[in-house]
Amino acid sequence: MKELDKAYEAVKMLESLGLPVSKETLDGIAQMEKDNLCNEIIPLIKQELEPLVGKMRNGFQLSLTYSKGKGLDISVVEPQRQVKIEDPIEVDNSYRKKKSVIRVTFPDKRVSFHKKSSETFAEVIKYAGAKNVEQMGFEVLGKNLVSDSLFDNEKYKKYQREVSPGLYVCTYCNTARKMKILNRINRELKLNLVIEEVMIEDID
Numbered sequence: 001m002k003e004l005d006k007a008y009e010a011v012k013m014l015e016s017l018g019l020p021v022s023k024e025t026l027d028g029i030a031q032m033e034k035d036n037l038c039n040e041i042i043p044l045i046k047q048e049l050e051p052l053v054g055k056m057r058n059g060f061q062l063s064l065t066y067s068k069g070k071g072l073d074i075s076v077v078e079p080q081r082q083v084k085i086e087d088p089i090e091v092d093n094s095y096r097k098k099k100s101v102i103r104v105t106f107p108d109k110r111v112s113f114h115k116k117s118s119e120t121f122a123e124v125i126k127y128a129g130a131k132n133v134e135q136m137g138f139e140v141l142g143k144n145l146v147s148d149s150l151f152d153n154e155k156y157k158k159y160q161r162e163v164s165p166g167l168y169v170c171t172y173c174n175t176a177r178k179m180k181i182l183n184r185i186n187r188e189l190k191l192n193l194v195i196e197e198v199m200i201e202d203i204d
Contacts (some may be wrong), residue, residue, distance in 0.1 A: 007032060011026075045064075058142055060077070062077065063075050100198060100199050101113070101115060101117045101120070101197075101198055102175065102195065102197060102198070103197075104120055104123075104124050104182070105193065106127070107191075113198075115200070117175050118171035121169070121178045122163055124182055124185070125185070128189055128191060129164075129189075130146050130169065132189055134147075134167065136184070136188065141170065145169060146169050147160075147167070147168055148166050148168070159172035179195065179197055182195050183195055
C-alpha cells in the first residue's frame with residue numbers, strides 16, 4: 001500500500017503543476033491497485049468474513065463493488081448464478097418445445113409419460129419416498145433437491161412441487177440432469193423402474 005500511496009502523491013503533484021499524466025502511468029497505477037487487491041485486500045476480507053459465514057448450511061455468492069462516488073457495496077448474487085457447471089438448468093416455459101421427455105414404467109406396468117418431464121420427475125420421487133431422496137443429497141440451485149422450504153424468489157418457487165406433506169422437490173433442471181438423478185435413485189433404492197428418454201414427437 002505504501003507504494004500505491006507514493007504513486008497517488010506523484011500523480012497529485014503532476015496535476016497540481018498542470019503537467020500531463022501519461023496513459024502508461026495511469027495503467028501502471030491500475031495494475032498496482034489490482035495487485036494490491038489480490039495480494040492484500042481480498043485475503044484480509046476472506047480472513048474476516050469466513051468465521052462469520054462458516055456455520056451456514058447453504059452456499060452462496062457475494063458481489064462486492066466499489067466506485068469513487070458510491071463507495072463499497074456488498075450484495076448477495078441471485079440464486080441462478082450459483083448453479084454449478086455440471087448442473088445445467090432448463091427453463092421449462094410453455095413456449096419452448098422440448099426435444100425429449102422422460103417415460104417411466106413401474107414394476108406394476110403402470111407408465112408415467114407426460115409432455116413435461118417435470119411431472120414425471122416429481123411422480124417418481126414421490127413414489128421413491130421424498131425422505132429417501134432427500135437423504136441422497138442431490139443439489140439444485142444451491143438447495144437440496146427435496147427440501148422442507150420454498151424459495152423466496154417467485155421465479156424458482158413455481159418449479160417446486162409438494163411430493164410429501166411439507167416436502168418439495170425442485171424440478172428446475174434439464175432433462176439430462178433429471179435422467180441422471182432418476183437413474184441413481186432407481187439404482188440405489190432398487191425400485192426396478194424402466195427409465196427412458198423419448199423424443200417428444202413420439203407422443204400422441
